[in-house]
Amino acid sequence: MSTLYEQLAARLGPKGFATDAETLAPFLTEWRGRYQGATPFLAMPASTEEVSDVVRLCAASGAAITPQGGNTGLVGGQIPDGEVLLSLKRMNRIRAVDPANDSLIAEAGVILSAVQNSARESDRLFPLSLASEGSATIGGLISTNAGGVHVLRYGMMRDLVLGIEAVLPDGRVFSGLKGLRKDNTGYDLKQLFIGAEGTLGVVTAACLKLFPRPRAHEVALVAVPSARAALDLLHRMKGATGAVAAFEIMNRLSVDLVVKNVADRRDPMPGAPFMVLIEFEAMNAAGLRDAIEGALAAAIDAGEAKNALIAENASQARGFWRIREDVSAGHRPEGAQVNHDVSVPVSQTPLFLERADAAMEASCPGARIVAFGHMGDGNFHYTAMQPVGMAPDQFPGEQLSQTVYTIADAMGGSISAEHGIGVARRADLARFKDPESIALMRAVKRALDPNNVMNPRALLP
Amino acid sequence: MSTLYEQLAARLGPKGFATDAETLAPFLTEWRGRYQGATPFLAMPASTEEVSDVVRLCAASGAAITPQGGNTGLVGGQIPDGEVLLSLKRMNRIRAVDPANDSLIAEAGVILSAVQNSARESDRLFPLSLASEGSATIGGLISTNAGGVHVLRYGMMRDLVLGIEAVLPDGRVFSGLKGLRKDNTGYDLKQLFIGAEGTLGVVTAACLKLFPRPRAHEVALVAVPSARAALDLLHRMKGATGAVAAFEIMNRLSVDLVVKNVADRRDPMPGAPFMVLIEFEAMNAAGLRDAIEGALAAAIDAGEAKNALIAENASQARGFWRIREDVSAGHRPEGAQVNHDVSVPVSQTPLFLERADAAMEASCPGARIVAFGHMGDGNFHYTAMQPVGMAPDQFPGEQLSQTVYTIADAMGGSISAEHGIGVARRADLARFKDPESIALMRAVKRALDPNNVMNPRALLP
Incomplete structure (x- = not known):
């Protein structure tokens, strides 16, 4: 081992690093097998201080770093190619839950489903929800500004972050974990790290927004004749209920291929050119089901929908969702x-x-x-x-x-x-992003990471 | 006039600038009279191209600029002290309304109430609401990340901006007006300009988020025994109704001084240690009033509230709000x-x-x-x-x-x-903001405005 790796190993202790192929393997393989990485050193710090020291030591040696969360990304930003690999997985504590502030503080390595569960235990909701929620971690979800099925009601991950703690490219710690709804004391620095894909620093913890837990849920599946009809239906249902939490569309072929390629799936609405899954939620069940039924009947009268099914229970609602969730598996073969x-x-x-x-x-x-x-x-x-x-x-x-x-x-x-x-999309970004935006991105990158050591192959074209 | 001012005058035409004391006066006086400014030149560009040219000409001469919107700010950031004053008031067009995208594009000089009205005409809501809404402009509201009474439900101005067009300190134009809910193609550059108080560039237009217009409104005034009881009441009402749009508290003396110093005001709840005004809104009236009444009754049983009034009509609701709105006028004398x-x-x-x-x-x-x-x-x-x-x-x-x-x-x-x-608060910021945050703010400022020409006396300590 070179001096840098010796220093890192000494700082992190035996649990905090690895260099053997077997331990490294799952960190270096992208889950669909599209990217296969390489690293001389896997650092697994367990605290913000350890992350800070790792980054400082790497900076002193000019060694680049690829930060990694749950390794569920789809565009290869988490896979090193010779960089030091910095996994946040051991930073997996929920540091505090403050139900009366509708917030909690989670470290970067906490898995999304653990945050959802912790919120539920406090009778609160953390609304981010996506396919990889059993593996994706808070740090990665912030660094990629994750979306998912509830953006319509609750926004992207960016909208769910009250504060951030991050280690800067020189090892300094930005301590911005305040759980405030309002704070106009200068630039909103946390925004820099959200969606930056680890190119401006390493997110080590975040203060996340919670919400009251909805008491009423309904799920409808609607056959619509066209995408234009679906758009009209969207605004009708938003306006009539104020309760639309998800509005997912599937064209004919997506459903056909689920039926063809996924075991035990049937098409609840054969022939519909498009199918729309609508999820509703409300704090107060009174009137919700009536409002949904009335609006769907009006949509059918207006020609926006051909027919509609409202789930009669949670199990039927799960069944509706399963069709939507299986679309990827349906067409992959x-x-x-x-x-x-x-x-x-x-x-x-x-x-x-x-x-x-x-x-x-x-x-x-x-x-x-x-x-x-x-x-x-x-x-x-x-x-x-x-x-x-x-x-x-x-x-x-x-x-x-x-x-x-x-x-x-x-x-x-x-x-x-x-x-x-x-x-995966750097060349496309160079093609489609306007030059002023790219110049601004470069200016920000240079300001925070002048030596280009933080995830240097990701994001910037 | 020096060469710079001659160039600016030639570029802007007779309607686009002023240097005489009478025209300048209202731009140089802060509305409460706390700041009195001075400027050699008032530029009033009417288009983004004109703003760009003004900024470029100033940059070439090293002349600093103070951007100004509706001149309603409370901390003096909009008042020049020798800088060129750049008023955005003539950029007052609503460029486009897209109800099916729940968005509109407004230029920086559009007054908030005009945006609210435009949204209403499309059966939509623009929720930002604050005391100065008849004068404050979109550019200023973005540059100061304005808050107001509906933040609880809709967020700050930052949360209401989908896209921004801004002139950078060297005159280049950042064209980020896309009206997208989701766009993970690099750093979210618009965030840089929101709340930056004109120190990183001049906001010239924005794409703003609209919402379906709520069909049901209720306003309640609640006497509470303590702030702790008010906090419990807040969470009770959020959880029971999902419809809380504003939750405003007033201590005893605030109400007493409204009654004492504002004509024709009476105290609807004499003796209450605190009074809370709660506004509710919903798309669907069914069940709302019942949910509110039930939750308030439960709050009284639990000791969180002593008594509660629910407005029986819009005029009574206005009366409740008027007490809250007059609190400032009540204690000023x-x-x-x-x-x-x-x-x-x-x-x-x-x-x-x-x-x-x-x-x-x-x-x-x-x-x-x-x-x-x-x-x-x-x-x-x-x-x-x-x-x-x-x-x-x-x-x-x-x-x-x-x-x-x-x-x-x-x-x-x-x-x-x-x-x-x-x-007004620069010295306080230096005292209370942590050094890493201030260093990061300076790094961003240097990256975008290396010559420190954009509102150089504001914000940064």
């Missing part, structure tokens, strides 16, 4: 494909689907489209798949991706709504 | 006083009042306390006034202020919850 996580203004969602579907067909006749996701936030997971029978290596995936991005961009959209940039 | 805009974690609000009240009495026996404000956000407007009969110049105001700040700070609070720093 269908051959060559390109996946996108794009957003457009909510008002432009129908137009986006029209234009993108037409462009895919024009570029690759017979291409199959799975379009689903968080329509209430303007966010589609949009997948173009090879036509049936095409040889996978003939599928013009990269060309189709650029077309999807160009269409979203032209509508004032984003090429990465919630998954981030990582290493 | 009461001699020497120091006002504070502090916040603490919501859970700490009762303890803050206990400690602060005791410390005021210890330092200045007989000091009178008006404590009121946004308790639901942990934000008190806390005023200490001279004892009756004391000579005003004997009142140890500055000493009491430092005590109030020290108490809030020790509880993890803020010395400026919503009013900002401006020039």
